[in-house]
Amino acid sequence: MLSTYQYQKFEYHPPRELGADKAVxxxxxxxxxxxxxxxxxxxxxxxxxPVLLLDDDDTVSVGSRxxxxxxxxxxVLDRLGVADPCVDKGVSWNVGRTFFRSEEVxxxxxxxxxxxxxxxMINLQQYYLEEFLVKRARSLPSLDLRFRNKVVSMRAQDxxxxxxxxxxxxxxxxxxxxxxxADGARSPIRRMMGLEAEGKVFMDRFLIADVVMKADFPxxxxxxxxxxxxxxxxxxxxxQADNVWRIDxxxxxxxxxxxxxxxxxxxxxxxxxxxxxxxxxLEWVSVYTFQCRxxxxxxxxxxLFVGDAAHQVSPFGARGANSGIQDTDNLAWKLRLVMDGxxxxxxxxxxxxxxxxxxxxxxxxxxxSTDFITPKTKTSLAFRNAVLGLxxxxxxxxxxxxxxxxxxxxxxxxxxxxxxxxxxxxxxxxPGAPCDDSPMRAQVDHFWLLGRLGNRFQLLVYxxxxxxxxxxxxxxxxxxxxxxxxxxxxxxxxxxxxxGFRVFEDYTGRFAERYDARPGSAWLIRPDQHIAAxxxxxxxxxxxxxLARATCNQE
Amino acid sequence: xxxxxxxxxxxxxxxxxxxxxxxDDFYEELIALHQNLSDEQSAQVNARxxxxxxxxxxxLAILRxxxxxxxxxx
Numbered sequence: 366m367l368s369t370y371q372y373q374k375f376e377y378h379p380p381r382e383l384g385a386d387k388a389v390x391x392x393x394x395x396x397x398x399x400x401x402x403x404x405x406x407x408x409x410x411x412x413x414x415p416v417l418l419l420d421d422d423d424t425v426s427v428g429s430r431x432x433x434x435x436x437x438x439x440x441v442l443d444r445l446g447v448a449d450p451c452v453d454k455g456v457s458w459n460v461g462r463t464f465f466r467s468e469e470v471x472x473x474x475x476x477x478x479x480x481x482x483x484x485x486m487i488n489l490q491q492y493y494l495e496e497f498l499v500k501r502a503r504s505l506p507s508l509d510l511r512f513r514n515k516v517v518s519m520r521a522q523d524x525x526x527x528x529x530x531x532x533x534x535x536x537x538x539x540x541x542x543x544x545x546x547a548d549g550a551r552s553p554i555r556r557m558m559g560l561e562a563e564g565k566v567f568m569d570r571f572l573i574a575d576v577v578m579k580a581d582f583p584x585x586x587x588x589x590x591x592x593x594x595x596x597x598x599x600x601x602x603x604x605q606a607d608n609v610w611r612i613d614x615x616x617x618x619x620x621x622x623x624x625x626x627x628x629x630x631x632x633x634x635x636x637x638x639x640x641x642x643x644x645x646x647l648e649w650v651s652v653y654t655f656q657c658r659x660x661x662x663x664x665x666x667x668x669l670f671v672g673d674a675a676h677q678v679s680p681f682g683a684r685g686a687n688s689g690i691q692d693t694d695n696l697a698w699k700l701r702l703v704m705d706g707x708x709x710x711x712x713x714x715x716x717x718x719x720x721x722x723x724x725x726x727x728x729x730x731x732x733x734s735t736d737f738i739t740p741k742t743k744t745s746l747a748f749r750n751a752v753l754g755l756x757x758x759x760x761x762x763x764x765x766x767x768x769x770x771x772x773x774x775x776x777x778x779x780x781x782x783x784x785x786x787x788x789x790x791x792x793x794x795x796p797g798a799p800c801d802d803s804p805m806r807a808q809v810d811h812f813w814l815l816g817r818l819g820n821r822f823q824l825l826v827y828x829x830x831x832x833x834x835x836x837x838x839x840x841x842x843x844x845x846x847x848x849x850x851x852x853x854x855x856x857x858x859x860x861x862x863x864x865g866f867r868v869f870e871d872y873t874g875r876f877a878e879r880y881d882a883r884p885g886s887a888w889l890i891r892p893d894q895h896i897a898a899x900x901x902x903x904x905x906x907x908x909x910x911x912l913a914r915a916t917c918n919q920e
Numbered sequence: 921x922x923x924x925x926x927x928x929x930x931x932x933x934x935x936x937x938x939x940x941x942x943x944d945d946f947y948e949e950l951i952a953l954h955q956n957l958s959d960e961q962s963a964q965v966n967a968r969x970x971x972x973x974x975x976x977x978x979x980l981a982i983l984r985x986x987x988x989x990x991x992x993x994x
Contacts, residue, residue: 733944736951744954744962748947759989764927764943776937793937 368648369577369607370492375423375499377513379534388527388538391417392704395545396516396554398422400431400491401672401689402547403498407445408697410508412820414704417539418508419530421515425495428649429575432488432603432611433683435772436476437799438690439483440894444819448483450497455489456604461586463768465753467593471763475771480875481802482813486586486683486771488605490575494686519544519557526667543700544668547689550656552674558665564658564728567679569739572614572625572652576635578645579608588768590738590753594637599738599768609648612638613680615739622652655679657732659724663717669696676724681734681769684727691774692720698820698892702916707848712917715782723775730770737767774799777895784889784898784911791881800894803876805869806859814869814876815894822912823851823890826866826903827882831856835885837864839905850889850912855882891915923985 382389395406398420406418434442434451442448463471475485502508517536518529526544529536546554555562587602589595598615605611614634616625624630631650639645659676663669672689696716702708740746755762776798777783783796794801803814824843828834831854841864843850852866857877859870871877880888889898889911898911913919929942936942953969954962974983 730944733948737947742954742962743959744957744966745951748950752947755989759925761925761927761943764940765947767940767944767947770938770940770944773938778937 368646369609370490372424372427372492373496375512377423377533378511380511380514380530380532380537382537382539383532383535385537388540390525390540390542391415392542393417393545393700394419394526394528394539394541394543395547396420397547397549397672397674398495398499398502398510398512399426399547399549399672400494400498400686401693402545403495403502404441404445404690405545405547405671405693405697406508406510407447407498407502407505408693409701410502410505411445412697412701413507414701415507416509417541418502418510419514419516420510420512423512425492425499427492428651429490429492429573429605429609429611431491431494431683431686432605433687433772434487434489434494435683435687436481436483436485437772437774438687439487440799440802440815441690441694443483443816444694444894445498445501447494447497447501451489451494452483452487454493454497454606455487456584456606457484457487458584458586458604459485460583461588461768461771463756463766464587464589464592465750465756466591468757470753470756471766480804480873482815483802488584488603488611490605490607490609491686493606516548516554519554521558521666521668523666542667542704545696545700546668546670546674547672547693548674550673550677552670554668555660555670555674558668560660560665562658562660562675562677564656564677566654566656567735567739568618569735570616570618570620570622570625570652570654571680572616572620572631572634573650574612574614574631574635574647575605575649576610576612576645577608577648578610578639578643580610580639580643582610590749590768592638595634600638601768610645616652620652625652626650653680657728657735659721659728661721663692663720664713669700669713669716671696675720676728678724678727678731679735680731681738682727682731683769683772684731687772688720688723688727691723692716694893695720702848708916708918715780715917719775719777719780719782722777722779726775727772734767734769738769782891782897782915782917784907784914786899788901790886790899790901792879794880794888794896794899796896796898798896800890800896801879803871803879804873805855805876806872807867807869808859817853817869818890818894820892821851822848822892822897822915823853824908825853825855825880825888825890827855827877827880827884827886829856829884830858831860831862831866831868832864833884834862834864834866834903836903836905837866840864840866840903843905843908848912848916848918850908889915923982923989 601613603611671692897915
């Protein structure tokens, strides 16, 4: 099994604290070094926050598991310095095809717009993502990553969280100002705290098979409803790195998971699908069920839940790992401001508010996909098949075909951190939306807008020419102080700013188009690249008010 | 104007960040409508639903067009 990937064992070192009777206090402890815990740790550590990251295991994920990483997650990984190896190793794709019985009924393109840095989606085995994240984590001096360190008990207090950590050499105590819980769907910490994630289990089973083969299928997502090779059920095919193909077979609730995992059972299923002419090797097989549920709140005092520990969705739509990575994107900057005393701790409640809202959107969409894919009654099956039949010829029915509404970022439209619009703008770049990308240039340097956004508050000011800026002194003052705002001018023709601001040249006009920019328009961007406020006419006083609002510093 | 075959779901005054959302909203409510009904009860609900919608549309030319498509083997 797993002939394409060599699992490395990460080294375990006995912690210095073993045998100590007094706990060492850490500003942030993160439990769980899966993709989400690692992302949280890297985000904080690269902002010079000391982080202790504990994991009970000493290797990456076994099996491909989370395979699809969406554009927004890649943009976050870009900010963490990990997107390049992921995109280089992964299989980029934008096109998905849906088949009903033996005919194609519908196809979609995730990225109909040109001029975005990252593709709509990549397929990459989770172990590669974790490997790249671990490598990045280990390059950061403020990040202490400890394998085979298992939290066996915890006590949350008003002023700290006390942990007992078990290692192969014994148990030691740790104290944390803040605890980030990224210990997965079964979350032992959630249980230790007596907290629940409420929702429902879907009564269905799915078989995942990773198959190694040389095949000339295009890099697309193929989804079958009721195909001749697996009648009455659904099948999903994805191309991953190293010529590994992921095949998901719906089995039904009555299937016996142990029996279904046997190669004698799996191989004929795959042969029926691929035909006898394709030679393949079975690399990894798993049978899974899933739940759709979330915790009522993601913040409990000094304990913050992220990823699957906080919420679980069905796999249709790739909304699990992708939303977990976005949790950390939302949390890291808020936690840093609170730790630095630059924002009240109520800012952390907005982490819970914004991300429970995102979780609800993910739960809604993935539940709908699941209900469409696995109809529970004769009537719902009749409607489902009617939609698929009509979809061949009629556009309205194509829009109803739901084989997974693929992960897109939540627009945090109702967040209390947003400053409502006072003027009209066209397009999607409203307060709460994550920034769209756009190609940019500064003199001879070409880059992507999103590559220069994030980690701090920023103000984008659109002007015809770099000299056309009013309130230059007030803007300069904005760039210093305890909560500085980095000011960037965006202009259609480039040049230098006589006031010393950085100038990004929107040489393709995509920025102006996507942001509905006019001279004088300005956008306040949060450290997670979401828009906090926008104006048609720049007024630095308003920018300061919006900044206060976006950090819960409003009087 | 003939039978509309492009996506046409939505609620007045609501805008949607994702084009599939209003169609998915409708579909979810349609399936929920049949929850806990026997097959026979569901068939009755469907029949009543068709009659209500047909009367709302009213235009026999459009109804004939829809009936023709519905009868075709896809």
